[in-house]
Amino acid sequence: MADGADPNAKPLSFGKIFKASKTSYWKVFLLHIGYRVASAIVLLMFFLPMILLIVFTCGLGLILLVPIFWFLHQMLIFTTVAIIEEKLTVFDAIERAWQLITKNLGQVVLMFLILTIGQFIVGLVIGLPLFALPFLPLIISLLITGGEVTIAGLIISLILLLLFIPIFVVLTGIFQAYILASWTLTFRRLVQKEELSPQVLSFSSEENPESD
Numbered sequence: 060m061a062d063g064a065d066p067n068a069k070p071l072s073f074g075k076i077f078k079a080s081k082t083s084y085w086k087v088f089l090l091h092i093g094y095r096v097a098s099a100i101v102l103l104m105f106f107l108p109m110i111l112l113i114v115f116t117c118g119l120g121l122i123l124l125v126p127i128f129w130f131l132h133q134m135l136i137f138t139t140v141a142i143i144e145e146k147l148t149v150f151d152a153i154e155r156a157w158q159l160i161t162k163n164l165g166q167v168v169l170m171f172l173i174l175t176i177g178q179f180i181v182g183l184v185i186g187l188p189l190f191a192l193p194f195l196p197l198i199i200s201l202l203i204t205g206g207e208v209t210i211a212g213l214i215i216s217l218i219l220l221l222l223f224i225p226i227f228v229v230l231t232g233i234f235q236a237y238i239l240a241s242w243t244l245t246f247r248r249l250v251q252k253e254e255l256s257p258q259v260l261s262f263s264s265e266e267n268p269e270s271d
Contacts, residue, residue: 080143082146083142083143083146086142086148086149086152087139087142087143089149090135090138090139090142090149090152091135091139093149094135098131109124129171130160133156133160133167133171134153134156134157134160136156136239136242137155137156137159137160137242137246138152138153138155138156139152140156140242140243140246141155141156141159141246144243144246144247144250159246159249159250159253162253163249163252166245166249167245170241170242170245174238174241174242178234178238181234185227185230185234186227189223189226189227189230190223190227192219192223193216193217193219193220193222193223194216194220195216195219196211196215196216196219197213197215197216200213
């Protein structure tokens with residue numbers, strides 16, 4: 060909605076976003092439930108073969124499974140966007156996602172690598188301090204007491220940890236929203252590219268005026 064809005068328009072409110080998302084909510088909800096149920100069934104069916112593959116290939120079989128799981132995850136993202144963006148049914152959105160990913164696989168992989176590297180860097184910048192700071196009082200007490208755990212240091216660390224968990228959850232949610240927004244913009248650009256790509260028209264011998 061922000062990408063297609065007028066530059067001079069008012070900022071989007073939560074109410075407008077919620078109202079616009081209601082029409083696609085249940086389709087997206089059923090898609091994700093169906094994906095998880097199907098994933099669980101497939102894992103149960105192929106659990107033993109996958110274990111044997113990993114054992115007999117000394118772990119190299121995992122390399123073969125990574126692209127499959129990655130592709131399925133991208134299909135879930137693009138299908139979700141297609142349901143919301145183009146108001147498609149679940150099965151039509153799956154077909155749409157398949158077409159876009161297979162036709163633009165290189166660009167999708169490149170975007171995935173960019174976002175993955177960005178996630179890793181942001182995770183280090185945000186995650187490490189958030190998890191390190193709560194344990195700082197405990198570490199200081201250990202250094203002061205020569206390795207003995209003090210009740211005061213342990214209690215302060217636990218309190219800080221409980222306070223930092225909601226902050227970490229909120230920041231993670233914001234970052235995930237940014238990632239999904241990036242994939243949504245990627246979807247829109249690929250659709251625009253598809254619409255702008257030239258189409259070759261073929262004429263039969265009867266319709267071609269030059270054949271006369």
